[in-house]
Amino acid sequence: MSDIPRKSAAAVKAERFDDVFDMVIVGAGAAGLACALFAAWQDNKVLLLEKAAELGGTAKKAAFWYWVPNNRPMRELGIKDNRDDCIRYMARLSRPETYSPDLPRYGMTQWEFDMCAAIYDNASPAAELLAEKGALEYRHCPEVTDYWAELPEDKAPKGRVLLPKGACDSMSDGGAVAVRSMSEAARRAGVEIRTNCRVQRLIVDDSGAVTGVEADVADQGTVTFKARKAVIFGSGGFTHNKTMRKNFLSAPVFGGCAARSNEGDFVPIGTAVGAELRNMNYAWMCPIVLEKALNDDPSLVGTFSPSGDSMIYVNQHGKRVTNEKLAYNESAQAFFSWDPATSKYPNLVLAAIWDSRSQRHSASTEYGRFIVPEGNNDAHVIKADTLAELAQKIRERVAQLSPQIGNLTFGDDFEANLPATVERFNGFAKNGRDLEFQRGERPVELLFNGPTAPEPSAPNPTMYPLADSGPYYAALLTGGNLDTKGGPVTNPNGQVLDHMGNAIAGLYGVGNCVASASARAYWAGGATLGPILAYAYLAARSAQKEPPR
Helix, strand or coil, rough: CCCCCCCCCEEEEECCEEEEEEEEEEEHHHCCCCCCCHHCCCCCCCEEEECCCCCCHHHHHHHCCCCCCHHHHHHCCCCCHHHHHHHHHHHHCCCCCCCCCCCCCCCHHHHHHHHHHHHHHHHHHHHHHHHCCCCCCCCEEEEEEECCCCCCCCCEEEEEEHHHHHHHHCCCCHHHHHHHHHEEEEEEECCCCEECEEEEEEEEECCCCCEEEEEEEEECEEEEEEEEEEEECCCCCCCCHHHHHHHHHHCCEEEEECCCCCCCHHHHHHHHHCECCCCCCCEEEEEEEHHHHHHCCCCCCCCCCCCCCEEEECCCCCCCCCCCCCHHHHHHHHHCEEECCCCCCCCEEEEEEEEEHHHHHHHHHHHHCCCCCCCCCCCEEEEEHHHHHHHHHHHHHHHHHHHCCCCCCCCCHHHHHHHHHHHHHHHHHHHCCCCCCCCCHHHHHHHHCCCCCCCCCCCCCCCCCCCCCCCEEEEEEEEEEECCCEECCCCCEEEEECCCCCCEEEECCCCCCEEEECCCCCCCCCCHHHHHHHHHHHHHHHHHHHHHC
16 A cells, blocks of 8 residues: 555646646556557657556566457467457356347447457457567467356357466466566656656646646655646556445455555546446455455465365355355355345355365465465464364364454354265265366366376366375465456546546546446456456557647
C-alpha cells in the first residue's frame, strides 16, 4: 500500500500545470506499461505514474501467460480459431444463465459481445507489435489447454497461450521478465516514469472534459500534470481495500494476491466525474493460505497449482467437499457455499491434508503452493505423526484463529470422520475414479496437477492413496482474490462511460480497474493479461485521435 494517504477524489479545475504531456498513464502494471508503449510509439509525449515504489503491479507476481485467440503461431501451425466459435466459448462461460448458441449475441448484452469481440480482433495485433518492438517477445505454448477445453464450444482448446521469451521453464518468473522488458522498452521510447506518485483526482475543464491529474508525490507535495489528449487509468482493482471488498464482493474474502497498491483508487476518482460502475461483485479468484491472508502477508501468492496426488481438502466435519484439482478460479468457489439452514459458510476454511509422499515430491515455492520444501517458511503447515494427532492439531489451530473467521470451528466429529474420508479417497485413488468429485477427468486438472512421484503410479495421475502411517501434514485454506474485476465501465476503445452510456471526454481505463466483460468466468490461463494487452492497444489508438485540449 502507498505511504501517501488518500484524499478527496472530487475533480478540480486548474489554473496552471506543473508539467504538460500528450497522455498521462496512471499505474505501471501490465495495463499501464502497455498503454504507455502503444502511446509512445505514436509519437506522443507520455507520462507514466506509479503509486508504489517500483514498477510492475500485480503483473510482476504473475506467471504472465497471456491468452491470445487466433495468435500468429496458431495460424502458422494451421490451427483454426474461428471468431464466432471463440466468442461463443467466452459467452458460454461468462453468461451461462442467458447463453444460447442460436441467439445473435449468444445471450450476451451488446456491451459484453463487443468487449469479447475486441479481444479476438486485437489481442494478436497487440502481441505482435509488442514483440516486433522488442518490448515483449514471446514463446508459444501449443500444448496449454483452455480451462474448459472439453466444452463443445471450445473449437480451439489448445494453443492460445503465449509466454514471455526468457521466462524459466517453470514460468514462475514470467511476470518479472515481462515487466523488465516492457519498462526498458518504455524508457527507450521516451516515456517519463515517476514512482511514489499517487494520483488523487482528475482535472477537468469548463466542458467537463478530463485535461489532467492532480497527484501527491513523495517528498515533493501536490503536483498537477496536464494531458493534452487523454488520461488512461491502469491502476488495478480493489483487492486491498477491505471496505470495498465488504461492500461489493459477493463472497467473504479475507485477502488476496494483488499488488499492495491495488486499493480501488479509480472507483472514487472515476465516479467523481460521472463514471458508471459495473460488475463490482466479480473477482479473479483462487485458494489462498488462510493465515497468510489474516496476517496481511505481502508474500501471499494464490494457490494456482494444488500439488500433491496423495492430498485432499476436508471441511470442518472432516469430509471432502470439492474436486481439489479444479482450476484455481473454480476451486475458490467451494469456500463460499452458503448453508441457509444454519446461516453459515460451512466451508469457508478447508484443511488440505497430505502425506510424506506428496511432501517429498510435490514441495515447491512456486505458484503459491502450500506444500513447501523443508527449510522454507512453513509456519502455516501443521505436522503430526498420526492422522489422529493431525486432526487434533488442526482443530486447535482453527480454534486459535476462530475470532478472526466468524467464530468458525472444526466440529467434534472432525477426528471421527477424517479416517473414513481418507479410506474412501484411497479407494478412489486405487481404482483411478473419483466417484464423488470426478478428480482428474478434465484436461485442465492434469495441466495444474503439479509434480508427483513418477513411481509408483496410480491409474489416475491426480490421485494416490494417502499413506497408512505418518508423518502427515496440513494447511488451512480459504478463497481469495488474484484481483477484482469490476469498476468504471468502458467501451472496447477504453473510453470511460457515464450513466447514459456516453464517453467522458479524455478519460480511459484498462485492466482490473475497470469492468470486465468476463463476469464470473476465467476462460483460460492468461485470460486476464491477453485482454489487457488488446484493450491497451485499442485505448492508445483511440486516445491518439482525441482533439488536443
